[in-house]
Amino acid sequence: MTDMERTISVVVNGVPREATVPVRWLLSDALRHGFGLTGTHVGCEHGVCGSCTVLVDGQPTRSCLVLAVQMDGHEITTVEGLSRSDHQGGQVLHPIQEAFRECHALQCGFCTPGFLTTIAAGLDARDPSVEITDEEVDELVGGNLCRCTGYANIKKACRHAAATMREGAKVATPAPQDEEATR
Amino acid sequence: MLGGDPHPVKPAPFSYADPVSVEEALDVLAAEGEGAKVLAGGQSLIPLLSMRLAAPATLVDINRIPGLSGITAGPDGVRVGALVRHAELLASAEAAGVQPLLGRATANVAHPAIRNRGTTVGSIAHADPSGEMTAVLALTGGSVTVATPGGREAVGWGEFFLGPLETSVHGPAVVLDAFFPALPARSGTAFAEIARRKGDYAVCGAGVVVTLDADRRVSSARAAYLSVGLVPEVHDLTDAVIGQPVDSADWTAAGELARGLVDPDGDLHASADYRRLLVATLTARTLADAGAEALTRMEAA
Numbered sequence: 001m002t003d004m005e006r007t008i009s010v011v012v013n014g015v016p017r018e019a020t021v022p023v024r025w026l027l028s029d030a031l032r033h034g035f036g037l038t039g040t041h042v043g044c045e046h047g048v049c050g051s052c053t054v055l056v057d058g059q060p061t062r063s064c065l066v067l068a069v070q071m072d073g074h075e076i077t078t079v080e081g082l083s084r085s086d087h088q089g090g091q092v093l094h095p096i097q098e099a100f101r102e103c104h105a106l107q108c109g110f111c112t113p114g115f116l117t118t119i120a121a122g123l124d125a126r127d128p129s130v131e132i133t134d135e136e137v138d139e140l141v142g143g144n145l146c147r148c149t150g151y152a153n154i155k156k157a158c159r160h161a162a163a164t165m166r167e168g169a170k171v172a173t174p175a176p177q178d179e180e181a182t183r
Numbered sequence: 184m185l186g187g188d189p190h191p192v193k194p195a196p197f198s199y200a201d202p203v204s205v206e207e208a209l210d211v212l213a214a215e216g217e218g219a220k221v222l223a224g225g226q227s228l229i230p231l232l233s234m235r236l237a238a239p240a241t242l243v244d245i246n247r248i249p250g251l252s253g254i255t256a257g258p259d260g261v262r263v264g265a266l267v268r269h270a271e272l273l274a275s276a277e278a279a280g281v282q283p284l285l286g287r288a289t290a291n292v293a294h295p296a297i298r299n300r301g302t303t304v305g306s307i308a309h310a311d312p313s314g315e316m317t318a319v320l321a322l323t324g325g326s327v328t329v330a331t332p333g334g335r336e337a338v339g340w341g342e343f344f345l346g347p348l349e350t351s352v353h354g355p356a357v358v359l360d361a362f363f364p365a366l367p368a369r370s371g372t373a374f375a376e377i378a379r380r381k382g383d384y385a386v387c388g389a390g391v392v393v394t395l396d397a398d399r400r401v402s403s404a405r406a407a408y409l410s411v412g413l414v415p416e417v418h419d420l421t422d423a424v425i426g427q428p429v430d431s432a433d434w435t436a437a438g439e440l441a442r443g444l445v446d447p448d449g450d451l452h453a454s455a456d457y458r459r460l461l462v463a464t465l466t467a468r469t470l471a472d473a474g475a476e477a478l479t480r481m482e483a484a
């Protein structure tokens with residue numbers, strides 16, 4: 001009735017995968033050692049620093065605070081899965097990844113994967129046509145620690161990415177006056 | 184394996200079960216005995232495993248049991264199932280409408296990523312006196328439903344919390360839900376805490392309920408504190424402000440009364456005296472907010 005090892009089926013970055021894991025493995029262990037996805041960084045390993053944050057069914061989750069065996073049947077997105085294919089053999093970065101580069105929001109890069117997954121999920125979940133507030137940005141990054149860049153450029157990158165997504169939303173949906181004109 | 188394991192892990196070895204019914208969970212817990220531990224959200228338990236402060240022989244994961252994930256808000260109060268995540272309770276307008284302390288306190292529980300996984304009932308069963316929801320269960324006079332092989336029973340908060348990380352539940356048992364009574368009429372609430380970083384464990388926190396009489400005078404003022412005692416404690420501060428008009432009540436006096444009633448310990452994060460000072464300040468501040476809200480709700484009713 002109880003097991004020391006289990007075989008789990010998970011979808012990691014869109015790819016269905018199977019692995020046999022010791023039940024005491026954390027999700028972070030399975031991602032790094034089982035699947036070779038070392039983009040997920042393990043910092044404090046008790047939930048405080050946020051570096052290991054990944055998306056479980058789209059929700060930011062500390063991969064050091066769930067067991068790999070609990071992920072059976074779930075979908076996981078790591079930092080490696082934030083970019084999208086451009087269908088020409090290349091990759092299109094998520095706006096927050098572009099913004100991190102643009103705004104110099106990283107130095108050593110250790111904390112970066114956790115910031116990127118957390119912020120990407122937060123930005124994807126909000127209405128892009130509404131301008132982001134400083135309070136929203138604070139809440140987005142408040143659960144992640146950065147020990148070298150500091151937070152000013154990371155917050156700047158959040159605002160930059162939100163602005164990019166806002167522009168994208170404007171292009172995607174016609175402005176109200178255009179709609180009036182076509183009637 | 185020692186020395187030869189290419190992937191060393193931090194938790195001590197344990198076996199794992201993921202039952203699909205409460206009865207099955209109780210069977211496993213009964214069969215495995217004292218070394219078995221229930222796993223819900225795991226946001227407190229898994230760090231304890233990784234630090235090897237806990238080394239249960241068996242983990243009984245209740246996440247695959249159906250029927251434990253509902254929030255039911257009725258006129259009497261709010262019932263929160265064992266698998267309701269903090270984030271779900273925070274997002275529930277129905278729950279906040281019946282008992283506003285739920286949303287207010289939950290907003291202070293850790294960070295969003297932790298709230299996505301951690302459960303309200305799990306944090307109550309964990310019985311950490313620095314937990315927000317333990318304090319709210321106490322302040323609202325709530326209870327939990329505990330399933331044992333002998334049946335299901337409601338256990339009041341006062342009977343449930345015995346000490347830090349210790350409850351009255353022993354042997355095979357699963358906490359199925361927590362019940363938070365509704366906010367009474369002509370009442371307001373407030374919740375505030377002081378932490379080094381928003382979302383971190385509070386150095387001190389306070390939740391309060393103020394109730395007025397028909398003439399807008401204070402008829403009751405009660406407070407519960409975080410990170411102050413060994414178990415959640417509720418203090419009645421009514422004596423300091425009884426009969427006073429709500430808009431000119433001496434909330435500072437109530438804060439001073441609270442300062443004398445609590446008996447916090449000092450630790451690395453704050454001395455006992457500093458915690459008493461925070462109790463006085465947070466009490467006066469939150470009572471004023473709760474009084475103003477009680478008045479607003481009374482006028483709107």
